[in-house]
Amino acid sequence: MSKIIAIANQKGGVGKTTTSVNLGAGMAALGKRVLLVDIDPQGNTTSGVGINKADVANCIYDILINEVEPHETILETRNEGLHIIPATIQLAGAEIELVSTISRELKLKKALNAVKANYDYIIIDCPPSLGILTINSLTAADSVIIPIQCEYYALEGLSQLLNTVRLVQKNLNPHLKIEGVLLTMLDARTNLGIQVIEEVKKYFQEKVYRTIIPRNVRLSEAPSHGQSIITYDPRSKGAEVYLELAKEVISYE
Ligand code: ADP
Ligand code: MG
Numbered sequence: 001m002s003k004i005i006a007i008a009n010q011k012g013g014v015g016k017t018t019t020s021v022n023l024g025a026g027m028a029a030l031g032k033r034v035l036l037v038d039i040d041p042q043g044n045t046t047s048g049v050g051i052n053k054a055d056v057a058n059c060i061y062d063i064l065i066n067e068v069e070p071h072e073t074i075l076e077t078r079n080e081g082l083h084i085i086p087a088t089i090q091l092a093g094a095e096i097e098l099v100s101t102i103s104r105e106l107k108l109k110k111a112l113n114a115v116k117a118n119y120d121y122i123i124i125d126c127p128p129s130l131g132i133l134t135i136n137s138l139t140a141a142d143s144v145i146i147p148i149q150c151e152y153y154a155l156e157g158l159s160q161l162l163n164t165v166r167l168v169q170k171n172l173n174p175h176l177k178i179e180g181v182l183l184t185m186l187d188a189r190t191n192l193g194i195q196v197i198e199e200v201k202k203y204f205q206e207k208v209y210r211t212i213i214p215r216n217v218r219l220s221e222a223p224s225h226g227q228s229i230i231t232y233d234p235r236s237k238g239a240e241v242y243l244e245l246a247k248e249v250i251s252y253e
Helices: 016-029 044-048 060-066 089-100 104-113 132-140 158-171 191-207 217-225 237-251
Strands: 003-007 034-038 082-085 121-125 143-149 177-184
Touching: 003 016, 003 132, 016 034, 016 044, 016 082, 016 121, 016 143, 016 177, 016 217, 016 237, 034 044, 044 217, 060 089, 060 104, 089 104, 089 132, 104 132, 132 158, 143 158, 177 191, 177 237, 217 237
Parallel strands: 003 121, 003 143, 034 082, 034 121, 143 177
Antiparallel strands: none
């Protein structure tokens, strides 16, 4: 059984990409076959696993717009068991180009159906918006992980996200679930973090992962080396917590 998980929050900088790359790499390190899907025009997941976007022949844009088969876009990474459908800046045009397309919300779902059986997990890194690319992701997904940064206004904007999830459940994908809520970038030296944790737990209750991602400078360095934390610094706190998260997510199969 394979599971498709979208990593979504329309706020930028909350840890979607860091979580996609390192949760995916963590699962792969635990022996799972994982496909990352980069559907953010910024392509940070793509460069984050060491792919030079200038060398990408076919990307997620070609799947959504040009009917290219997904297997023609899939690339391997240096992490065994971790593959990716890359994104390039070309994808920035897709939002507008999809408007006039028939069943535009279903493009990603249809494409992933063709490769789903080859993977245990497919992880979709969503862009920082609730537009058609995120809708495609939520429509294709079995569940969604919501990363929340341990900061002031942590819960701000979440009602819009949850509304979008409900709309997708109602109209496009009735079986979409909330997989879990992930607290990210906790600064253990401040009381603020503790307050945010309590606030988020009050709101999402048992949906909040036991694993909380602390601030760890190695996590922010790894992407510039084109590596997940698992290969960049396997002994770092960042690698430890993302492996822990991978185990936790797998345990909820
Ligand atoms: P998003 O994809 O939601 O925009 P990112 O994953 O790109 O967020 O994270 C935003 C920035 O914060 C990036 O520069 C990233 O390297 C950094 N970052 C993310 N998580 C951590 C962490 N736990 N510790 C330190 N830096 C982090
Ligand atoms: Mg991102």
